[in-house]
Amino acid sequence: MPLEAVMIVVDNSESSRNGDYTPTRYDAQTDAVNIIFQNVVQGNPESSVGLMSMAGRGPEVLVTLTTDQGKILEGLHRTKKNIRGSAHLSRGIQVAWLALKHRQNKSQRGRIVIFVCSPIEEEESDLIKLAKKMKKNNTSVDFVLFGDIDDENQKKLESFNREVKSGEGSNMVVIPPSSKLLSDQLISTPILLGEAAAGGSGGAGGDAAGAASEDFPFGIDPSVDPELALALRMSMEEEKARQEKRAKEEAEAAKKESLEDVKEEAGESEPLLGKDGEPSGSGSKKDDDKPGKSDDGDKMDTS
Numbered sequence: 001m002p003l004e005a006v007m008i009v010v011d012n013s014e015s016s017r018n019g020d021y022t023p024t025r026y027d028a029q030t031d032a033v034n035i036i037f038q039n040v041v042q043g044n045p046e047s048s049v050g051l052m053s054m055a056g057r058g059p060e061v062l063v064t065l066t067t068d069q070g071k072i073l074e075g076l077h078r079t080k081k082n083i084r085g086s087a088h089l090s091r092g093i094q095v096a097w098l099a100l101k102h103r104q105n106k107s108q109r110g111r112i113v114i115f116v117c118s119p120i121e122e123e124e125s126d127l128i129k130l131a132k133k134m135k136k137n138n139t140s141v142d143f144v145l146f147g148d149i150d151d152e153n154q155k156k157l158e159s160f161n162r163e164v165k166s167g168e169g170s171n172m173v174v175i176p177p178s179s180k181l182l183s184d185q186l187i188s189t190p191i192l193l194g195e196a197a198a199g200g201s202g203g204a205g206g207d208a209a210g211a212a213s214e215d216f217p218f219g220i221d222p223s224v225d226p227e228l229a230l231a232l233r234m235s236m237e238e239e240k241a242r243q244e245k246r247a248k249e250e251a252e253a254a255k256k257e258s259l260e261d262v263k264e265e266a267g268e269s270e271p272l273l274g275k276d277g278e279p280s281g282s283g284s285k286k287d288d289d290k291p292g293k294s295d296d297g298d299k300m301d302t303s
Contacts, residue, residue, distance in 0.1 A: 001040070001043030001044045001047070002044065002047075002109055003044050003046055003047055003107060003108050003109060004040055004044065004047045004048075004108055004109050004110075004111050005047070005048055005050075005100055005103045005105065005108035005109070005110055005111065006036070006040050006047070006048070006049045006050070006111045006112070006113060007049075007051075007052055007065075007096040007099050007100055007111070007112050007113070008033050008036060008037075008049060008050070008051050008052065008112075008113045008114075008115075009052045009053070009054050009059075009092050009093070009096055009112065009113070009114040010029045010030075010033065010052070010053050010054070010076070010079065010115050011025075011026075011029065011053075011054065011055060011087050011114075011115050011116055011117045011118055011147075012026060012053045012054070012055045012056065012079050012080075012082060012083050012084075013055035013083070013084075013085060013086050013087045013117075013118040014055075014083065014084060014085065014086070014118075015118035015119070015147055016029070016055075016083055016118070016147075017083060018117075018147060020147070020177045021117075021146065021147065021177055021182050022181060025117045025146070025147050026083060027080075028146075028181065028182035028183070029115045029117070029182070030076045031181060031183040032115070032144070032182050032183040032186050033051070033076060033115075034072070034073070034183070035183045035186060035192070036049070036113060036186075036191070036192065037049045037069055037072055038069075039192050041067055041069075045067070046108075047067075047108065048065040048066055048067050048103075048105075048108070049065065049066065049067070049072065050063055050064050050065045050066065050096075050099055050100075051063040051072050051075045051076070052092060052095065052096055053079045054087050054088050054089065054091070054092030054114075055083070055084065055086060055087045055088065056082055056084050056085045058088055058091060059088055059091050059092040059095040059096075061095065061099055062075035062076075062078065062079060064099065065099070065100075065104075086118060086119070086121060087116070087121075089114070089116065089121075089122055089127075090122045090126060090127065090130055092114065093112060093130060093141065094130070096114075097110070097134065097137065097139055100112070100139060109138075109140070109169075110137070110138065110139040110140070111139070111140045111141075111142070111169065112139060112140070112141045112142065113142045113191065114141065114142065114143050114144070115144045115146070116143060116144065116145050116146075116147075116148075116153070116157065117145075117146050117147030117148060118148055119148055119150075119152075119153065120152070120153050120156050120157070122156070124155070124156045124159050127156055127157075127159060127160045128159055128160065128163050130160070131160040131161075131162075131163035131164040132163055132164075134164050135163065135164045135165075135166050138166075140164070140166075140169030140170040141160070141161075141164050141170050142169070142171050142172070142173075142191050143157050143160075143161065143171075143172040143173070144173055144175065144186065144191065145157055145172065145173070145174045145175070146174070146175040146176070146177075146182060154174065157172055158172065168194065171189070171190040173186070173189040173190070173191060175189075
């Protein structure tokens with residue numbers, strides 16, 4: 001998976017108290033946030049996740065970018081005691097973008113994941129302007145729309161999604177109430193599976209369930225067995241990373257071995273001058289030191 005910095009924005013408005021999602025809309029978000037955190041961090045250990053709320057008096061950064069799931073859980077628990085008011089979607093997106101802008105690792109791709117389960121008060125034109133700003137700053141925005149799934153909410157988010165979408169990323173999923181947990185349905189969406197997931201603009205529906213197996217990654221329909229599809233995808237990515245690491249190690253070992261095989265040419269290791277300052281090699285010095293060679297001719301006759 002890509003190297004990412006992800007800000008997750010939860011909807012802690014009064015609408016999140018509703019029990020049409022098991023056990024409540026807010027608790028359903030809590031489980032889904034944990035799934036997203038694990039998917040991001042396990043996909044790339046250098047990725048990080050932050051947490052925000054967007055209701056009450058205004059958006060609040062609960063946890064800055066981190067790889068510690070305990071901090072995310074603590075932030076979710078703290079926010080559960082602060083469910084009130086209405087959601088501030090536009091301000092929430094802008095605060096999340098500012099948090100990503102000041103991330104330490106600039107090589108991380110900025111991404112915002114927003115849960116929306118309450119009426120959207122912003123005008124559609126204002127959301128479109130904000131979407132263009134996010135696109136200009138290379139920040140993808142994912143929406144999880146559940147709870148208040150009326151035509152007006154969906155139309156506003158679809159308009160935002162059309163403007164912000166650029167290549168991979170910036171997905172919108174609509175998840176209606178069902179007997180399944182919100183987190184279980186989220187597993188089979190493009191937000192976790194990427195663009196390979198079928199029905200990217202829909203929810204976790206099963207329109208694609210009857211398609212041929214070759215239409216899905218690994219031959220598994222994510223809507224039929226989302227956990228297996230996610231496990232296979234992560235396993236493939238881990239195996240790919242291991243193969244790349246092994247290839248790199250083998251290349252380095254081969255390079256090192258080739259350098260060791262290069263031998264110095266004969267005589268290159270000898271110094272240019274001997275210890276007495278004379279040229280080294282097979283010169284006269286060695287001949288002078290041989291037995292039988294004497295300096296008798298230079299000696300003075302003292303007899």
